[in-house]
Amino acid sequence: xxxxxxxxxxxxxxxxxxxxxxxxxxxxxxxxxxxxxxxxxxxxxxxxxxxxxxxxxxxxxxxxxxxxxxxxxxxxxxxxxxxxxxxxxxxxxxxxxxxxxxxxxxxxxxxxxxxxxxxxxxxxxxxxxxx
Amino acid sequence: xxxxxxxxxxxxxxxxxxxxxxxxxxxxxxxxxxxxxxxxxxxxxxxxxxxxxxxxxxxxxxxxxxxxxxxxxxxxxxxxxxxxxxxxxxxxxxxxxxxxxxxxxxxxxxxxxxxxxxxxxxxxxxxxxxx
Amino acid sequence: xxxxxxxxxxxxxxxxxxxxxxxxxxxxxxxxxxxxxxxxxxxxxxxxxxxxxxxxxxxxxxxxxxxxxxxxxxxxxxxxxxxxxxxxxxxxxxxxxxxxxxxxxxxxxxxxxxxxxxxxxxxxxxxxxxx
Amino acid sequence: xxxxxxxxxxxxxxxxxxxxxxxxxxxxxxxxxxxxxxxxxxxxxxxxxxxxxxxxxxxxxxxxxxxxxxxxxxxxxxxxxxxxxxxxxxxxxxxxxxxxxxxxxxxxxxxxxxxxxxxxxxxxxxxxxxx
Numbered sequence: 001x002x003x004x005x006x007x008x009x010x011x012x013x014x015x016x017x018x019x020x021x022x023x024x025x026x027x028x029x030x031x032x033x034x035x036x037x038x039x040x041x042x043x044x045x046x047x048x049x050x051x052x053x054x055x056x057x058x059x060x061x062x063x064x065x066x067x068x069x070x071x072x073x074x075x076x077x078x079x080x081x082x083x084x085x086x087x088x089x090x091x092x093x094x095x096x097x098x099x100x101x102x103x104x105x106x107x108x109x110x111x112x113x114x115x116x117x118x119x120x121x122x123x124x125x126x127x128x129x130x131x
Numbered sequence: 132x133x134x135x136x137x138x139x140x141x142x143x144x145x146x147x148x149x150x151x152x153x154x155x156x157x158x159x160x161x162x163x164x165x166x167x168x169x170x171x172x173x174x175x176x177x178x179x180x181x182x183x184x185x186x187x188x189x190x191x192x193x194x195x196x197x198x199x200x201x202x203x204x205x206x207x208x209x210x211x212x213x214x215x216x217x218x219x220x221x222x223x224x225x226x227x228x229x230x231x232x233x234x235x236x237x238x239x240x241x242x243x244x245x246x247x248x249x250x251x252x253x254x255x256x257x258x259x260x261x262x
Numbered sequence: 263x264x265x266x267x268x269x270x271x272x273x274x275x276x277x278x279x280x281x282x283x284x285x286x287x288x289x290x291x292x293x294x295x296x297x298x299x300x301x302x303x304x305x306x307x308x309x310x311x312x313x314x315x316x317x318x319x320x321x322x323x324x325x326x327x328x329x330x331x332x333x334x335x336x337x338x339x340x341x342x343x344x345x346x347x348x349x350x351x352x353x354x355x356x357x358x359x360x361x362x363x364x365x366x367x368x369x370x371x372x373x374x375x376x377x378x379x380x381x382x383x384x385x386x387x388x389x390x391x392x393x
Numbered sequence: 394x395x396x397x398x399x400x401x402x403x404x405x406x407x408x409x410x411x412x413x414x415x416x417x418x419x420x421x422x423x424x425x426x427x428x429x430x431x432x433x434x435x436x437x438x439x440x441x442x443x444x445x446x447x448x449x450x451x452x453x454x455x456x457x458x459x460x461x462x463x464x465x466x467x468x469x470x471x472x473x474x475x476x477x478x479x480x481x482x483x484x485x486x487x488x489x490x491x492x493x494x495x496x497x498x499x500x501x502x503x504x505x506x507x508x509x510x511x512x513x514x515x516x517x518x519x520x521x522x523x524x
Contacts, residue, residue, distance in 0.1 A: 015174050016181035043146050044194075050147035051206050052187025059182050063175075075182050076366055077339045077387040079210045079472040081499050081516060083492040098514060099476040103365065104338055104389060106474050106514070121491060121499070123474060123516060125339040125387055127366060207497055208470045208518040210341040212368050212385060214361040229383060230345040234496065235469055235520060237343050237383070252360060252368070254343060254385060256470045256518055258497060277436050278443035305408050306456075312409035313452050313468050318445025325437075337444050341472045 002027065002068045010067075017060045020053065022093075024064055030097030030107075032064035038089050038113075048085040049119075055080055058109040058122040061093035066105060066126050073105060073128040080122040088113025095124075103128050133158065133199045141198075148191045151184065153224075155195055161228030161238075163196035169220050169244075179216040180250075186211055189240040189253040192224035197236060197257050204236060204259040211253040219244025226255075234259050264289065264330045272329075279322045282315065284355075286326055292359030292369075294326035300351050300375075310347045311381075317342055320371040320384040323355035328367060328388050335367060335390040342384040350375030357386075365390050395420065395461045403460075410453045413446065415486075417457055423490030423500075425458035431482050431506075441478040442512075448473055451502040451515040454486035459498060459519050466498060466521040473515040481506025488517075496521050 002010065004027050012018055020042070026033040036042075036057045044050040059075055066073040091113050098106040105128060111120040133141065135158050143149055151173070157164040167173075167188045175181040190206055197204040222244050229237040236259060242251040264272065266289050274280055282304070288295040298304075298319045306312040321337055328335040353375050360368040367390060373382040395403065397420050405411055413435070419426040429435075429450045437443040452468055459466040484506050491499040498521060504513040 011176050013176040014181065015172055016184055017175070019172055041146055041150055044148070045142050045144040046203070046205075050145065050187065051190050051209070052183060053147050055186040055190070055209075056181065056183025059186070072177070074177075075213055077210070077212045077341070077385075078182070078186075079208070079339070079341055079516065081208045081491075081518060082206055083499060084494075098474075099511065101477075106476055108514075118492065121501075121516065123339075123472065123514065125474060208472070208516075210385065210470070210472055212360075212387060214368060215363075229343075230380065232346075237345060239383075249361065252370075252385065254341065254383065254470075256343060273438050275438040276443065277434055278446055279437070281434055303408055303412055306410070307404050307406040308465070308467075312407065312449065313471070314445060314449025315409050317448045317452070317471075318443065321444050321448070334439070336439075337475055339472070339474045340444070340448075341470070343470045344468055 007064055007068065011064060017056060020056060022057055022060050027064060027068055030065055032061050032095050034061045034093045036091045038091060051082060054111050054120045057091055057093040058111050058120060061095035062107045062109050062124045065095040065097065066107060071128050071130060073126045075124055076127045077125040078122055080120055082120050083118055086113040086117055086119045088115045088117065090114045138195055138199065142195060148187060151187060153188055153191055158195060158199055161196055163192050163226050165192045165224045167222045169222060182213060185242050185251045188222055188224040189242050189251060192226035193238045193240050193255045196226040196228065197238060202259050202261060204257045206255055207258045208256040209253055211251055213251050214249055217244040217248055217250045219246045219248065221245045269326055269330065273326060279318060282318060284319055284322055289326060289330055292327055294323050294357050296323045296355045298353045300353060313344060316373050316382045319353055319355040320373050320382060323357035324369045324371050324386045327357040327359065327369060333390050333392060335388045337386055338389045339387040340384055342382055344382050345380055348375040348379055348381045350377045350379065352376045400457055400461065404457060410449060413449060415450055415453050420457060420461055423458055423493065425454050425488050427454045427486045429484045431484060444475060447504050447513045450484055450486040451504050451513060454488035455500050455502055455517045458488040458490065459500060464521050464523060466519045468517055469520045470518040471515055473513055475513050476511055479506040479510055479512045481508045481510065483507045496523065
């Protein structure tokens with residue numbers, strides 16, 4: 001399984017997530033936690049963090065968690081609920097495996113902030129490409 | 132209803148979408164079409180356009196289409212399917228209303244490229260805040 | 263590909279759908295249409311057709327459409343929007359393929375009634391088990 | 394808040410769920426647990442419990458949990474993942490509130506069996522009709 005440093009090295013090549021400021025801060029078996037500092041560059045016309053930024057944080061946490069074992073796993077279907085706008089300054093995306101079969105997997109991801117607000121939840125259906 | 136220019140003016144304040152390079156190119160009743168030129172800055176570690184960028188394009192097209200009438204409408208739940216990676220250089224997000232009740236609405240959004248590939252489809256459950 | 267009669271013969275063994283009164287009325291490439299007469303037995307406590315009955319009709323239409331080619335295809339993730347209660351006496355579920363890769367497929371399903379009301383829409387992520 | 398007996402009395406009028414054999418066994422704040430004995434009448438052509446029966450159990454558990462407070466709350470969008478077929482003889486649907494705002498709410502529902510298998514998970518976006 002990849003270490004935290006392995007994951008950081010591999011995923012720094014995800015230019016979209018890296019440019020946004022997303023950082024991997026913890027990995028474990030079927031688990032990853034990422035952080036994203038909130039800045040004006042992430043805001044929508046209503047001055048909230050854009051849904052796309054929340055999605056990206058959540059999907060990136062999934063991608064890290066699901067790829068730690070080495071076989072390429074991609075998002076097939078993602079279902080995200082936007083619960084409450086954040087008033088915080090840092091967002092966290094935490095992905096946890098729910099079920100992993102040979103090719104199909106299911107993850108749950110939460111997006112929270114440093115104030116403890118549950119901002120969004122996402123379920124991901126992933127597909128693992130076997131060698 | 133907002134004109135194309137009204138929508139451009141209003142949504143240029145969506146800094147996340149604007150910085151990514153998303154542009155509104157067409158609006159109509161319950162409809163919006165946006166474009167996003169593909170660049171390396173949108174790529175993931177596997178060198179495909181990041182799912183978060185596809186989601187942002189699709190959700191932004193929804194936001195434009197759903198807000199043309201003037202009452203603030205936000206995404207409550209989005210469900211996105213990633214069908215096929217794009218090999219194109221420009222992506223298009225097209226949102227169409229399926230159903231609009233007093234407060235709840237449903238939209239379908241497609242993401243395609245200039246080669247005609249259907250890259251992703253999304254359904255959005257939106258909520259309209261009445262004055 | 264299965265004919266309409268082949269599909270009827272195979273799926274009459276789906277006791278849950280058959281007992282509810284669901285009938286296959288049309289099949290085509292990546293397509294199936296089913297019908298379900300509305301009766302009190304399908305109603306919820308609010309006297310509308312139960313969401314589970316609408317889901318079953320939609321998922322069954324998907325199952326028929328996706329299995330016409332012979333390789334077993336199952337629902338992995340279904341995402342259903344309940345648009346408007348039906349005031350009709352017959353419901354129709356129509357499933358259409360959006361994308362079919364080697365193992366993963368995506369279908370869109372609509373549920374309508376004889377009055378032309380669009381009652382529900384569903385997207386299905388399916389998985390094809392290869393021999 | 395409704396008691397268990399109140400909920401049983403109210404929901405016995407859900408003829409679709411009642412006829413299937415679904416029973417409410419526990420309620421709490423934003424919570425409900427229901428049970429469904431597995432019988433041949435719930436099976437699909439592949440001899441597994443039909444996805445529609447699993448959905449109905451899960452959605453019914455949501456409906457109970459979300460309506461205990463008295464204001465009518467309905468499913469707007471449901472997103473269900475089918476994780477693993479059950480080999481058990483009894484299924485349980487457990488719904489828990491994730492977030493409840495004035496009109497929109499979000500619930501998570503699990504479907505398990507007496508063997509401890511996690512058969513399906515569902516997220517529900519609900520809408521509360523205020524008087």
